[in-house]
Amino acid sequence: MWINGIPQTALSTRDRAVQFGDGCFTTAAVINGHIVMLDAHLQRLKEGCARLLMDAPDLAQLAAEMHHAAAQQTQAVLKVILTPGAGGRGYSRAGCQTPTRIISLSPWPQHYATLQQQGAVLHTSPIRLGRNPLLAGVKHLNRLEQVLIRQHLDQTGGDEALVLDTNGTVVECCAANLFWRKGNIVFTPRLEQAGVDGIMRRYLMAQMAANGQTCQLIDGSRDDVLNADEVVMCNALMPVLPVRQIDDVSFTARSLYQQLRASCPTMEAS
Incomplete structure (x- = not known):
């Protein structure tokens, strides 16, 4: 250090x-x-x-x-x-x-390689993020909400959490951003009230825009995510992981994951 x-x-x-x-x-x-x-x-x-x-x-x-x-x-x-x-x-x-x-x-973190193959299991967290537009998007040092989310998640056996805010709007995962696909349209949460505007999220959105692909920023609900055809999460280390299950709902499609994975900066050590 x-x-x-x-x-x-x-x-x-x-x-x-x-x-x-x-x-x-x-x-x-x-x-x-x-x-x-x-x-x-x-x-x-x-x-x-x-x-x-x-x-x-x-x-x-x-x-x-x-x-x-x-x-x-x-x-x-x-x-x-x-x-x-x-x-x-x-x-x-x-x-x-x-x-x-x-x-x-x-x-x-060696477990990301395994999750790339198997897909991640998410549990909806009972810990809700407070809405605060002054700090929304910033990766500041006040991470107590994430600490509590992780503490609860560690008791469930899940790989990550589906995190909502106090209004019930989907925001992110505990340590990752979220995309989901319904048909040909990709969605990601609007982060004007809570959450972290991740570097990989920005990068992938820019890649989609450059390819003429629609990525809609929305205030989505948990049901919106559970009704998706595919769910993907990302951060600077993963960099992209497929989600195979959220609570009792399973996902098998991998087309968006494969697309985003291919567009990521290389993360392989030779």
């Missing part, structure tokens, strides 16, 4: 991340020393800082630090956390002199 470019694991207990979950982050795939979709991850961090009214770091310096961390890795997960730094007791950021950059590496 590197904190502000220095190998270390000690973070001040007065850091805003510890005190208030104040900051943003991104998680990237590293393949043979290459950070997949690096520019998109840097742009996400820049946008996250702007949305949270934080000063963004020097992106060239941050990119250099990310490259240094990834250089010797064959296949790994690289996470970057940005915070306003250490400050006082209250909510004000006054007194935060030096923003914090945290870069860490983790082992590659």
